[in-house]
Amino acid sequence: MIAHKSLFFKGLGLLVAFFIVLFLMFMPLINGHNFLNYMDNLYNTISKGSAYYIPKMKAEIAPYQGKFITLDLAMATEREAKETALLLTKSGASAQIDGVKLKVSGDLGAILANCLEDSDLMFNNQGEQISAKYGYPEKQVLYNWYRADIQMNKELTHQKLFNEAKIVASVQAKAVECAFNYYKIVPESIGNKIGVVIFSLVFYVIYTLWFGFSILFLFEGWGMQLGH
The missing domain is CATH 1.10.287 (Helix Hairpins)
Known part of the structure; x- marks a missing residue:
C-alpha cells in the first residue's frame, strides 16, 4: 500500500x-560506439601516455649486458617452444628445442634488449615490423615473450639469481604487458x-x-x- x-x-x-x-x-x-565503450577507449588513450616505461627499462637492463645465463624453460606447447626459440635466437642466444622444453644459453642483457625493442614497436603500434621480423603475428610474439619471461623468472629464481629474476619480471610487467594491452590505442x-x-x-x-x-x-x- x-x-x-x-x-x-x-x-x-x-x-x-x-x-x-x-x-x-x-x-x-x-x-x-555506445557511451561505455567510448569512455573506456577515452581513458585508455589518456592512460597510455603515462604507461610508457620502456625508455626507463632500457637503462635498467644495462648492468646485465654481458651477463651470461643458461636456463631450462618449459613452454606450454611444442609450437610455443619453437616460436619462443626464434625470439631468443634473434636475441643472439642459443636455444635447443626438446619437445616443449628449451635449453637457453646467452647474454641476459641482449635477450632483454631484444624483448624491449619488440615491446617498444608494439607499444607504438608498429606491429607489422614485429611480424615481419619473426614471420608470425605480432600479438603472438608478445604473448610468447610474456610466457618466456615468466619461465625465465622462475628459472632464475630457482638458481638464486634474484636480481636477474627481478629485472626480467620488471620487463615483463612494465614493457611486455603494457605494450600488449595498449596495442593499437592512440595516446591522447x-x-x-x-x-x-x-x-x-x-x-x-x-x-x-x-x-x-x-x-x-x-x-x-x-x-x-x-x-x-
Missing part, C-alpha cells in the same frame, strides 16, 4: 528516467579531453546518487522510514 503518493511517484519517475538513460548509454550514439593528452573527463566524473557521481534517491523515495512512499 502506498503511504505517500508524491514520494512514491517521485521515486518511480526517477527510476524510470534512470533506466531510460541507461538504455541510451548502451546505444551506439557516439561515433558508432588529457588536456585535449579535459571537458569530457570532468563531465564523465561528475555524471558518474550524479548518476549514482540518482539511483540511490529513486530507491529511497520509493521505499519512503511505501511508508518505510529510511534515514538520510
